[in-house]
Amino acid sequence: MQTKEELITTLKTIVKPYVQDEQAFEHVTEETDFIRDLKINSANLVDIALDVEEAYDIEIDNESMEKMLTVGAAIEIIQEKLAAK
Amino acid sequence: MNIFNKFYVQPFDYILLKLPYSKPFLFVDTLQVVTENGVEGQYTFPADSSFYAGHFNKMPVTPGVILTEVMAQIGVVCLGIFLLNDSPTDELEVALTATQIDFYKPVFPGETVTVRSSKDFFRFHKLKCKVEMLNGKDELVCRGTIAGIMKSKSHA
Numbered sequence: 001m002q003t004k005e006e007l008i009t010t011l012k013t014i015v016k017p018y019v020q021d022e023q024a025f026e027h028v029t030e031e032t033d034f035i036r037d038l039k040i041n042s043a044n045l046v047d048i049a050l051d052v053e054e055a056y057d058i059e060i061d062n063e064s065m066e067k068m069l070t071v072g073a074a075i076e077i078i079q080e081k082l083a084a085k
Numbered sequence: 086m087n088i089f090n091k092f093y094v095q096p097f098d099y100i101l102l103k104l105p106y107s108k109p110f111l112f113v114d115t116l117q118v119v120t121e122n123g124v125e126g127q128y129t130f131p132a133d134s135s136f137y138a139g140h141f142n143k144m145p146v147t148p149g150v151i152l153t154e155v156m157a158q159i160g161v162v163c164l165g166i167f168l169l170n171d172s173p174t175d176e177l178e179v180a181l182t183a184t185q186i187d188f189y190k191p192v193f194p195g196e197t198v199t200v201r202s203s204k205d206f207f208r209f210h211k212l213k214c215k216v217e218m219l220n221g222k223d224e225l226v227c228r229g230t231i232a233g234i235m236k237s238k239s240h241a
Contacts (some may be wrong), residue, residue, distance in 0.1 A: 043182035043234055046211040065209050 018044040030072030115186035122136035132194035147192040160202030165235030172237035186229035
């Protein structure tokens with residue numbers, strides 16, 4: 001399994017096309033909020049979830065999707081789904 | 086108007102009744118096909134539609150934003166209503182979130198257009214479709230992708 005740093009790097013690649021605040025994107029931490037900090041809209045957050053599913057061959061359920069609001073939460077969900085495979 | 090008083094009831098009339106639009110911003114006349122994977126419907130532009138008075142000066146042509154709206158209402162919102170049909174409430178929350186459309190032919194006053202859409206995905210309330218519009222001669226008018234958020238208000 002990828003380390004947390006590797007997961008963040010992959011996630012950043014996935015998120016990049018949808019980011020509206022480049023400055024915030026340069027200083028991403030686990031606390032970074034996709035909507036509030038990166039100014040991504042909720043419809044593009046769905047695209048990110050689908051891209052994550054494809055990249056890791058996992059399925060994100062509705063409950064996880066509701067929690068997937070920050071970089072840290074997304075990493076936790078990816079780790080959890082990969083562990084359950 | 087109660088459609089059930091009519092002698093002949095179109096099978097997809099219940100979808101039209103749930104559309105959150107009315108004149109002058111209702112752009113769906115009939116639906117020919119609705120399945121969980123796509124929809125086909127038609128709209129005729131009344132020659133006296135208000136936008137023809139100013140688009141363009143002395144040369145009425147249907148604005149691209151209106152063609153886009155026709156594609157969104159038939160191709161995405163009607164399909165979304167069909168897909169949400171099992172939901173417990175009729176209250177809809179609808180928002181257009183992205184469009185990417187290429188235009189090929191003009192549409193003039195009085196023309197009837199056919200819209201066909203096929204579902205790309207419907208997940209986490211986001212419905213994304215590939216949509217195209219054809220004119221009465223079966224010529225391609227415009228084509229692209231449209232996405233929106235569609236949910237019943239009980240989920241809010």
